[in-house]
Amino acid sequence: MKRMNKNLLVLLVGLTVAFSSCKEDVIEPLENNTNPPGKVSNISITNGPGNATITFSLPSDKDLLYVKAVYNLANGQEMEVKTSYYGNSLLVEGFGDTKEHEVKVYAVNRSETASEPVFVKVKPLENPIWGVYRSLKAVADFGGLNFKGSNPSKADLAIEVLVLSKGKYVPTSKNIYTAAIDIDQSIRGLDTLSQKFAITIRDRWLNYSDTLFTTLKPLYETVLSKSTYKEVILPTDTPQEYSSTGVSKMWDGNIIDWPSVCLTKTTVLTPQWVTFDLGKIATLSRIVVWNYPEYLNAGRTYYYGGNLKDFEIWGTDNPPADGSYNNWVMLGKYSSQKPSKSAYGVQTSEDYAFANAGISYNFAVGLKKVRYIRIKSINNWQGTSFMSVSEVQLYGDPR
Incomplete structure (x- = not known):
């Protein structure tokens, strides 16, 4: 019994030592210099769209770690941006107006001791949401709406679309996210009924433009069944590289396996094209292209070899027998x-997910009805002109 008590005592002491050594780790500065560093100097301001760049000279402190700017947005949110001691500028952004804003700039040493703040005033230029809002044009598109606008500052923006339902505007969950200079994007999956829409532009700091109200009727669109697609061989069409590949492989339902691919002659360096018949005349809305993913050491790879890069889509209802582009x-x-x-x-x-899902290319509204399609490759990703396409799907209105 005494031996058991002695063993128990040893165990308890051991556990006490073990638990006492398991204190929570606290991350602290590596140095302990409570003397604040000098302040930044020679400050200059360059105001930009919804932002401002603050340029400065660093203090001479040897233990300087970084410089930070602290400021508030119009909604009260406090913002903080930093740059290391290798930098001499800070970008403060997220402003929704062109008013003057105060920014506090601190130098901070390796002990996380901050200098006295330097107070600077910035006066941002107009937020990009407003230029996009003024330039935005919304029109009916196949199965949805098309938006065109100008975004010269390449700002990351969202075009939010709401629809009137039961007396109030509700989100459609079909927002467009873009940083393109020339915006030209569509949303789809809407009923082909006349509807009232509310459209607004938002940036990632939740600054909103005014609202554009419009009434539009999306155009009818349906999948054009690949069961009626047929290969057409015209005199100027480019032949296949192998007998096992073919134009008809572009509608066999296989988007990834070899030789289920349309692979044209790799030795032809001028623009190449292939032709096929949809089997019915239709007003086309878009084409979805699945390029062939090449086998590389890193795995299946798109944007490579003969994948389409710069190309054209042509259509006709009556292709000339000589293979020319007359009537196309x-x-x-x-x-x-x-x-x-x-x-x-x-x-x-x-990149892989985007290409593997099929890349959609829109056709303009108002084009003539066509039945025959030509894919014309100008440049592939390799820099030549042969094409390696696994699958295509056309959409439109065959009525």
Whole structure:
């Protein structure tokens, strides 16, 4: 019994030591200099759209770690931005108006001791939401609405779309997110009934423009069944690289496997094209293209080799037998872009998902009805002109 008590005592002491050594870790500055560093100096301000750049000279303190700016947005939210001691400027952004705003700039040392603030005044230029709002044009599109506008500062913006339902405007969950200079995007999946819409522009700091109200009737759109697609071989069409590939492979339902691909001659360096018949005449709204993902060490890779980069889509209801472009109309001219804008041969997960889902290219409203389609490759991602396309899908109104 005494031995058990002695063992129990040893165990309790051990546990006490163990638990006492498991204190919560506290991250503290590596140094302990409570003397504040000097203040930044020689400050200059460059006002921009919804923002301002503050440029300064650093103090001479050897233990300087970073410089920060603290300011408030119109909604009361406090903002803080930092730059290391290697930098000499700070971008303060998120302003929704052109009023004067106060910004406090601090130098901070390695002990997290801040200097006295330097108070500066910034007066941002007009927030980009307003320029986009004034330039925005909303028109009926196939199955939805099309928006065109100008965003010269390439600001990250959202076009929010609400629809009148039971006496109040409710979100459609079909917002457009863009940083494009020339906005030209559509939302789809809306009823083809005349509806009242409310449209507003928002930035990522929740600054909103005024609201654009409009009444529009989305145009009818349906999937054009691939069961009626047929290959057409005209005298000027580019032949296939292999007998196992073919134009008809673009509607066999297989978007990824070899040789389920339309692969034209790789030795032809001038623009190439292939032709096919939809089987019925229709007003076309868009084409979705699945390029062929090449086998590379990093895995299946889009935006590579013969994937379409700069290309045109042509249509006609009566193709000339000589293979010429007489009687053909250009339905659209396109340039494919990776979401990541990364270098050739580099593919992010976002890039892969975007291409693997099929890339949609819109046709303008009001084009003539066509039955025959030509895909004309000007430049592929490799820099030549052959095409490697796994699948296509056309949409439109065949009525």
